[in-house]
Amino acid sequence: MSKKKNVSLKTNQAWCKGCGICVAFCPVKILELKKDKIHITDKEKCIKCGLCELRCPDFAIYLEEEENGQ
């Protein structure tokens, strides 16, 4: 699983089907559905555990390496 390196949380609302799996299992509860689409409520609190990415059946939420590193 991704460690807290230079990654940031991304979503793709066009692919999100609003199943709620990532919302239910995010350990810090920073995900929610608005009109059946994924939203991040507080990106700063994300611990970058990658659990949302691992269990999203639609590949609509993921951690991505930052392009212009530190």
Added chain:
Amino acid sequence: MAVASKLIENNFRMNRLPHIWCPGCGHGIIMRGIAEAIENLGYDKEKVCIISGIGCSSRAPGYMDFNTLHTTHGRALAFATGVKLANPDLKVIVVSGDGDATAIGGNHLIHAARRNIDITTIIFNNNIYGMTGGQYSPTTPHGDLGTTAPYGNVDNVFDICRLAEGAGATYVARGTVYHAKQLEKNIENALKNKGFSVVEGISICPTYYGRKNRKGNAPEMMMNLKDTTLDKKVAAKLPQEKVEGKLIIGEFVNKSQPEFCEEYHKIVDKFTKED
């Protein structure tokens, strides 16, 4: 602008996504796991062939950017046997459903296992025929509902892992879409085995199995997988009453035995070397 992770961009036919599976269908989680396992092992994509039969699960190869073959219901292993024998260097993977692999394709499964042919079969087990609208399958639990069992299923289930082990598979494991990381590891180990490997991936079908049997929404069905399963290693340390009724996950078989194609080609070589 990127729309998906590197893993998805590198291993999927982006113009075919998003896939057609229902919201919360577990199949996407297993499909992702297969891609990650292949990537972790660093296989050359040209040397991988993914083959399926018919079913929601069997649609997976259509999305995956490898050599792929979408065949007929239950027969993926027959096609895969031909592909593997003709191209022994290919890494052949079969993607199947509980219906595809254990009902109509049950005989192909046990005989491929008996032969120990070097094919990795990943069975997406959602305990139902999803594609055709919720008929019971050989893994629908006794008493559960299906469109063909409106008063409860009177049949008993196949234990896919014990079936595969009994038939001679040299790698057998069970994981779930809740335990996605372990499942991915099982797939990786299955791919490493030179012989017939079976990974039972317990999936969820919120649309038919879930709705018919009042199992709740997708997150609730995921939680249910957490609550009703036990890792083999954990179970071994627990008293019997704590293990009773739980579905055991983990690796059951991982052994080395003569492989079908190698044995077959040994015979061929005997005659080709003589002249």
